[in-house]
Amino acid sequence: MSRDYPPGTIRTQQVWKRFRADQQRMLLRDRVEQAARRLRGDRGEDWRWALRDINLHIEPGESVGLIGSNGSGKSTLLKMLTRVMYPYAGIIDVRGRIGALIEIRAGIHPDLTGRENIYLFGALLGLKRREVAGRFDDIVEFARLGGAIDRQVKFYSSGMQMRLGFAVAAYLEPHVLLVDEVLAVGDAVFQQRCLDRMREVAEQGTTIVFVSHDLPAVQSICRRGVWLEQGTVRVDAGIKDALAGYRDSIEAQSEASARVGEPLALLKYEVRAGSGEETLHTDEPVTVELTLAGDYRGDATLHLGVSEGTSSPIFQISHEIRLTGGDHRVACVIPRLPLPRGRYTLWTGVYSIGKTDGGTLMSWHSAGQFDVFGPMLDTPPRAVVLAAPVFVPHQWEE
């Protein structure tokens, strides 16, 4: 129980957390009602489990991505590791100095200058004044504030304010770094700088726990993935396996959405190898065949897309068709499939051309999934985020 773990270790044992589910409205009337119920011996409280039986052991230097849909308990778990929130039951043991890479605009005081705010943040994050002073130039450089540092923060742009709050946290030197959705902060350049900073910190042997919905970013930083679903650990594995499982589950959910009452419907679809083989292969021909049904007559644009675990497609192609009422069959041949090994989702939609230009005949939706066999993508350097998996035929020469 009291074994001595080195700094940077994170352990949770049978951690449970619950929230009140009835806390919407608390007027005097409700409280009187509640008190009356209590007198009758009925506690009248409605609790909902946010986390159930979480057991994790993270070694110093590991980088762990916490993934899961909204409400799965990621942020709650992270808050408990930060010690901001307390568990209902269980043991949470985080060794060493904890740093949270968070956007703390909440503490910014608009009337103070950037310099004054930096010292205030430092103190809030547990840094000594001279520690902040020692890193002051790095912090200003990271936040790209330059000459604005002695200006009152209320005259900063909102982007500058975000970067200021973030930069101080980035220069903590903790044993454990907890990161929650930082990439919503700032522009593309700043996002890349944040990822680079996380990579540097990871290389120094700091334990990292990264929460984000930006799955490629998680993949670029983390080696291990913990997928939370409805408050329990669904998968705890290497990041690729965890992400693959999570992406599959997202696509399984998006498939379920059925559209009714639209002029056109997708009667059936088929994705088959051009070679006549059973399976699809990278860099080989593929035919996609769709059959549309509906009474609509006229010109329309058919869109076809492919995605992997996100709602934004990897590529999209379109074609003008003339509908004459009744079933309409259309096939698209892709001579060399640019997708590496993996499971993908096929999307499609049809929109009218002419009088009612752009009218929706069949809205953009996922039709189904298909698997591709072939090479895995080469692993990019750490902190480099691949926007989408694409297979590029190539040859190296030396």
Place this chain on the structure above:
Amino acid sequence: MGGQRAQVIDDREDRHPPGGVAIPDGPPPELVFKRRLRPVQVAHELWAARELVRALAERDLRARYKQAVLGFAWAVLTPLALCAIFTLVFHRAVKIETGAVPYTLFAYVGLIVWQFFSNTMNQGALSLANNLSLLNKVYCPREVFPLATMLVATVDMAIGVGVLGLMFLVFWTAPAATFLWALPLLLIQFAFTYGIALILSVAVVYLRDVRHLLPIITQMGVFATPVAYPLAKIPHRLQEIYVGVNPLGAVIEGYRKALLYGEAPDGRMTLIAAASSVVFLVGGYLFFKKLETGIADVA
């Protein structure tokens, strides 16, 4: 490295971990979290956060006067204005008897203490509620927020005491030689004030109604406390109970005796006030620490 000893749990239907062990309906009762307070650890943590207390107080002071032309003069103008009103109303109209001591000095001593208390109480009560989004993200011992507001009020009080020095010059009297008695009284004043601020600050987070009580307490308190009149105005047999509930009564009375009349404070009253303020401080601290664990849940 990370993935090696990882386990894949894939069971869409029943969500049981491998090995067939189902997740129970609730945690084992012996693991239910209980707040344990170890005094040494608590003290150590608070000491480690001393720079934070200073930084928070500095933030408030700087921000408060950043666009105020009169700056720190405001720390003095409020008690002076009240002092002028008290002199007119209580001295001229109600005719409060203060012996050889000028009434203005008499009232000003009371007002310094009262101003300190009401500043800490009003600002301290909101110190957590105003920083909730921060408390949701950053860990630090939460009691630093009311503590920082008390530090700000202490700076204001120090300025007020400076003005008291000037008033001694104006009235051409000197502080009595017994002024060292003020030090233990100061401790009682701090302990009681901080205890109240702790209780109110965490209460406001859970019950917003408390916020609306603050102006009422402030308005009534200035008259319910012997600021404008001596403690002797309270019926003699009730004085001990009164001081037990409101130690500020004995504190103000003690300051006046020590600074203005050259007497030692009443021993019995001071002891009652000291005991009461310790109860407020310890009780308030335990109350605070007990409710602190749920702040992030309701924020």
